[in-house]
Amino acid sequence: MAVIAYVLLRTKPGTSHQIIASRKIPGVQMASSVFGRYDAVLVISAKDMDELSKTMYDVIEKHPNVEHSECLISIPYPPEEKPKAPAETYSVISFACPSCNGLNRQGAAYCRLCGYAFETAEDFLEGKHER
Numbered sequence: 001m002a003v004i005a006y007v008l009l010r011t012k013p014g015t016s017h018q019i020i021a022s023r024k025i026p027g028v029q030m031a032s033s034v035f036g037r038y039d040a041v042l043v044i045s046a047k048d049m050d051e052l053s054k055t056m057y058d059v060i061e062k063h064p065n066v067e068h069s070e071c072l073i074s075i076p077y078p079p080e081e082k083p084k085a086p087a088e089t090y091s092v093i094s095f096a097c098p099s100c101n102g103l104n105r106q107g108a109a110y111c112r113l114c115g116y117a118f119e120t121a122e123d124f125l126e127g128k129h130e131r
């Protein structure tokens with residue numbers, strides 16, 4: 001599953017601007033120097049955790065002035081529940097009427113189109129099929 005991470009970096013004083021070059025690293029969507037408790041923020045997207053680790057490593061390896069990093073992995077938005085099939089929906093096995101060829105539901109006693117009376121399995125076993 002795709003991963004988005006916000007990476008907070010502390011750098012050696014006066015070097016946070018170097019992190020802007022991280023934008024060239026594949027997977028780094030954004031890299032900014034910031035004011036505050038951290039010196040730079042990156043947004044990284046990756047196809048999975050392995051790729052995220054690799055991108056993190058690339059960033060930190062290429063910036064020896066990074067003193068501290070914190071990787072905040074975003075929580076995936078809960079996937080929408082697949083709509084359940086309506087309760088009244090059931091699978092229907094249909095068969096063709098021998099008289100009119102219209103489709104009828106399995107177990108029907110009469111054709112819904114022409115009214116032809118179907119033989120049931122019980123009829124057949126009991127020898128009632130010869131009318």
Ligand SMILES: [Zn+2]
Pocket residue numbers: 097098099100101102111112113114115116
């Ligand atoms: Zn019919």
